[in-house]
Amino acid sequence: MSGKRAWWVHVVPWVLAVLCLAASGPAKADKGKGFIDTHMHFMLQAGPSGGGAGSSGPMGPRSGGRDARSGPKQGASSGDYDSAADQLAAMMDPLGVAKAIVLPPPQIPNQNGPGGYSSFKKALDRHPGRLFFMAGGLELNTVIHGTPPDRVTGGIKADFEKTALALIQQGALGFGEMAALHLSLNPEHPNENVSPDHPLFLLLADVAAKTNRPIDLHMEAVTTPTPLPAGIARATGRNQTRLTANIPGLERLLVHQRGAKVVWQHIGWDNIGQMTPDLMRRLVRTHPNLYLAFRVEERLRVVGGDDRMPNRLVDPAGRIRPEWLSLIQEYSDRFMVGSDEFVCPVGIRSRYPESMSKTWAMVQTLPPDLAEKVGHTNAAQVYRLD
Numbered sequence: 001m002s003g004k005r006a007w008w009v010h011v012v013p014w015v016l017a018v019l020c021l022a023a024s025g026p027a028k029a030d031k032g033k034g035f036i037d038t039h040m041h042f043m044l045q046a047g048p049s050g051g052g053a054g055s056s057g058p059m060g061p062r063s064g065g066r067d068a069r070s071g072p073k074q075g076a077s078s079g080d081y082d083s084a085a086d087q088l089a090a091m092m093d094p095l096g097v098a099k100a101i102v103l104p105p106p107q108i109p110n111q112n113g114p115g116g117y118s119s120f121k122k123a124l125d126r127h128p129g130r131l132f133f134m135a136g137g138l139e140l141n142t143v144i145h146g147t148p149p150d151r152v153t154g155g156i157k158a159d160f161e162k163t164a165l166a167l168i169q170q171g172a173l174g175f176g177e178m179a180a181l182h183l184s185l186n187p188e189h190p191n192e193n194v195s196p197d198h199p200l201f202l203l204l205a206d207v208a209a210k211t212n213r214p215i216d217l218h219m220e221a222v223t224t225p226t227p228l229p230a231g232i233a234r235a236t237g238r239n240q241t242r243l244t245a246n247i248p249g250l251e252r253l254l255v256h257q258r259g260a261k262v263v264w265q266h267i268g269w270d271n272i273g274q275m276t277p278d279l280m281r282r283l284v285r286t287h288p289n290l291y292l293a294f295r296v297e298e299r300l301r302v303v304g305g306d307d308r309m310p311n312r313l314v315d316p317a318g319r320i321r322p323e324w325l326s327l328i329q330e331y332s333d334r335f336m337v338g339s340d341e342f343v344c345p346v347g348i349r350s351r352y353p354e355s356m357s358k359t360w361a362m363v364q365t366l367p368p369d370l371a372e373k374v375g376h377t378n379a380a381q382v383y384r385l386d
């Protein structure tokens with residue numbers, strides 16, 4: 001009797017192990033080396049309802065779980081970031097995302113914002129080889145936005161460069177999240193607006209070239225001077241009522257330092273209406289150091305209005321639109337993915353619109369070799385993650 005029992009005890013675990021391997025093996029093999037998400041955030045407290053891309057939309061509070069609340073970051077503990085890191089890792093698995101880069105949102109002086117990379121860096125160690133970081137959203141972006149272009153002195157430049165180099169020494173994969181034009185989309189959300197060829201952006205490009213580390217850029221596209229969209233003006237009075245063109249400044253930045261790779265984030269998330277596939281085609285054709293990172297947010301309408309969000313990547317069924325697909329095919333080595341979702345600790349649900357699963361679902365609709373380039377190869381090369 002005891003002999004029979006011992007036989008089962010030894011065999012059953014092996015059978016279970018073989019069954020588990022059989023179930024999980026093929027799915028992982030299909031994913032190649034696994035996808036890379038170049039742009040994710042942690043959030044221990046939420047802004048007002050709506051949001052995304054460090055910003056907001058017309059979405060109301062979401063249901064399910066406790067809502068993350070707005071408030072000062074001082075109440076945060078390192079355990080909260082540990083939990084958010086675990087939550088992110090759990091979100092990555094079913095999407096085939098092997099690696100993700102977490103970065104602080106772009107902040108301005110006196111914002112009392114979420115802080116810099118040092119607040120969450122240690123939590124990333126819970127998932128070695130999977131979670132990485134960029135830095136500068138606090139340390140560099142506040143200096144750029146706090147220093148008028150004609151007030152940039154040699155001393156400020158020297159300090160700025162020293163800070164940027166130190167971030168890379170700390171392990172940052174690049175500089176971000178940096179902002180040129182970041183619209184305020186709700187009353188507690190910062191407006192950030194400097195020209196992309198601000199002298200400190202030019203200096204950052206030089207440091208990026210020297211270190212071979214990319215710049216991660218948040219910028220609404222403005223090709224010609226244009227009034228602030230009415231819905232955004234209704235949502236908050238924090239923005240300038242007339243937007244100046246910033247594409248010429250972006251092009252001057254790209255020309256200034258061809259050795260600097262600039263990853264323009266949130267392509268497909270357009271609050272003004274000028275981020276067209278035609279504009280993107282002209283820019284990637286002209287500038288070999290420009291990369292574009294995609295984002296598909298669940299929000300379908302413009303902020304403060306009923307119009308459809310312009311220049312979305314996908315149709316209502318989630319399929320990539322033909323004009324975007326042909327552009328990606330034409331310049332397949334210049335596109336990557338940055339979901340830009342705000343991940344909260346386990347048990348807390350972000351009130352910002354979801355974007356990670358929608359963005360990666362779009363990638364899955366691409367032809368497999370294109371999905372591999374956009375989802376993995378290009379990001380691995382630019383962020384040096386292989």
Ligand SMILES: [Zn+2]
Nearest residue numbers: 053054177218
């Ligand atoms: Zn952003």
Ligand SMILES: [Zn+2]
Nearest residue numbers: 053054177340
């Ligand atoms: Zn972001």
